[in-house]
Amino acid sequence: MTMQEGEAIDKNSVIPIYYQLAKLIREQIRRGEFKPGEALPTEIEIANRYEISRMTVRRSIAELVSEGMVYALQGKGTFVASPKLDNVVFELNNFNREMAQRGLNFKTTLLQAKILRADDELKERFRLGEGTHRILHFRTVTAAEDERLSLENKYIIYTKSKPLLESELNDPTLPGLIASHSDYLPVSAKKVLKAVVATNEEAALLGIAAGSPLFLVETTVFDPDLKPVGWSKSIYRGDRYKITSYDGWYQKE
Amino acid sequence: MTMQEGEAIDKNSVIPIYYQLAKLIREQIRRGEFKPGEALPTEIEIANRYEISRMTVRRSIAELVSEGMVYALQGKGTFVASPKLDNVVFELNNFNREMAQRGLNFKTTLLQAKILRADDELKERFRLGEGTHRILHFRTVTAAEDERLSLENKYIIYTKSKPLLESELNDPTLPGLIASHSDYLPVSAKKVLKAVVATNEEAALLGIAAGSPLFLVETTVFDPDLKPVGWSKSIYRGDRYKITSYDGWYQKE
């Protein structure tokens, strides 16, 4: 009764029991021992089988639920999910940081940094009233192996006079600029990703042909009151960037 | 000591205590009562203050941790996180389904459905050996208000002879096709998103100008042994599709 085939929960291990159990069930599902639509053993059965408490079993199952591998129905049981494979999540860990890690000679160059008077478009974006508003504008280009890859334009509401930091010259981040050059606290962001083609100006700045494919990412950063306090418009060469994602029961670790 | 200002945990509510408490702390953070970098009260303090058990407090905090709003350090405490705002997640709930929900007259048309002999490229993609392999190929176009929006090509390894279902004619999904026309079980998928420009053929099929911007999504579907069992290449008009995402302490619910 204690020794069933192949199961391996080591209660004295430094690895938490809930973690071992989650891994064990996950592997059983991957091996097809529990098939999509089928019920897992009940929490109490699992607890008895491995001689652990029901709360620990529940913690393991909670992990699997959050991974989308099983779902629980009160009063009925816990069932193996069928992977949907259509709810795709593209994770964009900062286009540039990713390149920097892999690429050689990746560098960011500051093309321009100046204070503008907000024109109508910027007043609209930042929901500013009439009058004069100062906007800090940064334009940077990134390159790897002397090939230009992306062009970024960042705008923030400028309220705090403060010298530019060395780090901001290298790679100014929008939340970082807001924190150091304005009185606002950046706490949330909205991004819109589009596919576009290069204008003549963009093509010239990136050293590619006009009409080349580009990713366009527009970011708006908000403070806790949902006031827009930063905005950026960045383009990335379509022939150099791609976004990859995984869905379903992919192997982790 | 029991009655502090404005706190509201109703132990007799149908709403779980851990949920009430998580919401309460979340709002306190949003209001700035706990600021980024500051520590929350200890778990025991919170438990005492609201006269609930520490396990329940921990469950609430676990919610906030998973939302990225706080982080816990063993031996030190639990701290309010600074939103990073750079780890962007683009969620792509099936380009078409999203359009279908909002748009009028959204429809999918089957242009072609036939069985091919795998050529070298397909053999390579599906990691097939020499010999003859049958591949089921679907080509569909979607349109809204008589404007064509996307073009999809799907390929699966064909092992099961079965008539086409009505639903497959309307909107064949890759995992669905695999489940019904092959002996494989689709459990995971890899997607690659690129920005490209329309070829002459694509432009003709979509009724747009060659050189127009497009999103290109390539999907590979795998069975539990990580064997590729389905593949698709779809293009979406760049002037009609965009992908939006949110990051940070955005309002939920």
Place this chain on the structure above:
DNA sequence: GAGTGGTCTAGACCACGAA
């Protein structure tokens, strides 16, 4: 009514960090 998952408790011991 029996069986399921959902919530909650009041403890216990551990690993880790700081003084």
Place this chain on the structure above:
DNA sequence: TCGTGGTCTAGACCACTCA
């Protein structure tokens, strides 16, 4: 050594499903 979060237990009661 003390206080923190991390894990785990052995119960309890509830809400829900189904026969």
